[in-house]
Amino acid sequence: MGGDVMESRRWFLKATGGGGAAVALAGGGFLVGQRAGGTTEVPVPGGLPFTFGVRGFRCVLDVPDAMRPWRGRVAGREDAGLHDGDGVRMFRWQGRLHDHPVGQIQYGLENLAALRRTGDPFFLARARTQADRVVARRHERRGAWFFPYPFDFTHDVHTGIAYEAPWYSGMAQGEALSLFAQLAQVAEVPAADRARYRRAADGAFRSLLVGDDGAPWVVARDEAGHLWIHEYPVDPPGTSDHTYNGFMFAALGLWDYYALTRNPLAADLFDGSLTTLAANFRNMRNPGWLSHYCRAHAIPTTSYHPVHVTLLRQLSWLSGSELLAAQSDLLMDDYPAPSLGKDGxxxxxxxxxxxxxxxxxxxxxxxxxxxxxxxxxxxxxxxxxxxxxxxxxxxxxxxxxxxxxxxxxxxxxxxRGEWCASDYRPARRARVPAGVSVVCRGDGEERTVTYPRDTPVRYDRRAVVDGRVMLRATDGDVRGWWLPGSQLRAG
Missing domain, CATH: 2.30.30 (SH3 type barrels.)
Structure with a gap:
């Protein structure tokens, strides 16, 4: 489907009565809304908002759990962050505490990661508390659920980002997909509540099916025909800063939603998102130094560079893309994580x-x-x-x-030792050139291999081992051995 799918919408009757309104959804669900004064027709998006470039990235589902979204950030039992009396993560801005959709969603996901690791229902309860607050504060607009920021905000560094409340972010919309889709698949959640989180995921997903031809919006197409999910959408359309990390986090949400629903529109948006990231890698990268936070300002960022490295690597796992894996490695080599830990x-x-x-x-x-x-x-x-x-x-x-x-x-x-490691799934491909003596290392031993012709080899891990980039082979007579990356050729 991808870029060949034109915009389509389904119109449903919005019936009012009692304390609220309901919008009938495809598949028989209902979107509960605010009380209205009469009967009106509300568009519920049922297709992609516009055509956009795709190159065939796909959602790969047979991924080990540890490589799925939001497994690596794990909440501790003690919440050292700001929270209210209900245990919901809060944000202090200009002397007041506010709801912060991304902060609450990410904290919910971190608690789900803790649940998987410990099995402790305490973490599930706290994850659900975050999710339920996000649902309760939603705004229903354009047949979709949007999650508002309830405070005015001006970015201190990036010009052009100045919002009056309420405002919306594609990062929050995409991450909400991850939280709701994951909760909808937790066996310990009662069936009725799993269905409720599924409806919340559906509502959030529909926000990615409406473009920048109305308000609110978080999805747009750039001058090259590429899809963007904007962390900071700015009017008029086309003037947003094209922030990379928020876009990548949103793409993780598309994968989570597809894993739950198998919705082909989610697969199309995932393809379009990764196509955009691959096409804009040259803009993101700052060779030999820190990557740029966004396309508009091209400001190197110490804090977000490792986020870019990690997210590109994870998206390579979720898509099976060697291209994204290679791009992640380039960023890591440009500026590797500097700290060697407390012991050095x-x-x-x-x-x-x-x-x-x-x-x-x-x-x-x-x-x-x-x-x-x-x-x-x-x-x-x-x-x-x-x-x-x-x-x-x-x-x-x-x-x-x-x-x-x-x-x-x-x-x-x-x-000495192994540092700056990257794991690959699937294993990547390389060749040992004919006639080259390659010194392999493994478990404190060394051996030399020489082949009479170019010999293919696959590797599933890359690391700096004793000061050199080394690749761990997964096949042939060098399986399990580390080979110097400088002696191999791509493909």
């Missing part, structure tokens, strides 16, 4: 001369010295960090190099 990591320094450096915040060298080692030495590093305008360096925290940076250079200076 061990750096091997070979015998010989090492250049030690210090930098300012912009990457300019402020001091240098030379370290001469008569024998190999070990040192602790707190960070493995991309210095702006330079290669990856280690920040040493003990020994003669304490407080200095040294460049990652295998075998002269390298971090």
């Amino acid at each position: 990591g061990q750096v091997h320094l070979a015998e010989g001369t090492h250049a030690l450096l210090r930098f300012d915040d912009d990457g300019a060298v402020t001091d240098t010295r030379t370290l001469e080692l008569a024998r190999p030495a070990e040192a602790t590093a707190s960070h493995r960090i991309r210095v702006r305008g330079h290669d990856v360096h280690y920040l040493l925290t003990d020994g003669p190099g304490d407080g200095w940076y040294v460049a990652e250079r295998y075998p002269s200076a390298y971090l």
Whole structure:
């Protein structure tokens, strides 16, 4: 279907009576609304809002649970965040507490992750409390459910984003799909409530079937014909900032909704969303440095760069796309996660001369010295960090190099162990070139393989192992061994 599906709408009779109104939905459900003064016809979207570019990304459903959306962020039992007397996550803005749809939805999803991990019904109850608040505060517009932000907001950094309450976000709409769709599949939730969450998911999904030809809206098409789910939709249409992370979070919601319903429109929107992300990767990426938060402002972002890495990787799992996996790896190599944890990591320094450096915040060298080692030495590093305008360096925290940076250079200076790992599903493809002696590593051992012709190999994990990018093979006589990525060819 994808971009070949033109807009279609189904019109249903909105009947009023008692304390509220109901809109009949496709499939026999009802959308409960506000009391109206009479009988009117309300459009309920039943098709895609416009045509958009697609390239065949699909929702892959046979994904291990750990690779599904919202499994990695797990709530603790104690809620250290702001919450009201009902235990609902709140947001402080200009001295007052407010409902915050994304904050409440994400906290609900984190509690569902805790439920899966612990089996404790406490977390299910708290997840449902968040979801029920979001449902209770909904606005029914254009035959869909929208989840309002009830406070005025102006973005401090990104110009052009200034809202008066209520306003709406495609990030909230998409993440609501994840929360409601996941709750609708939890066996411990009573059947009647699972059906209620299914209706909530349907209402949220319909907000992605109305375009920017009316209000409110969160979905639009750019000048290249690509679909966008806007975290910050701005009127007039076409002037939004095209924020990447909110769009990717919304795409996770489309996968969750498709997993629940098998709705082909959700699959089409998922295809269109990933097509847009792939096409805009060059705009997102800032080679050798932090990726950009949004297309309009092209501002590098320390906090959202790792989010981009993680979301692209997860979308590669959910679509089976090697392209998205490769894009995630490029971002990781541009700026790997710098911290080596509270205990740091061990750096091997070979015998010989090492250049030690210090930098300012912009990457300019402020001091240098030379370290001469008569024998190999070990040192602790707190960070493995991309210095702006330079290669990856280690920040040493003990020994003669304490407080200095040294460049990652295998075998002269390298971090022991496995770091910055990425898992792939399905396994990716590479080739061992003919006649190249490849030194493989595994369980403290080494072996060398040489093939008379180019030999295909698949790998399911990539990591920096002892200072080099290594790939873990899944087939052939090198299965289970790590191969240097620099010695392999793509495909």
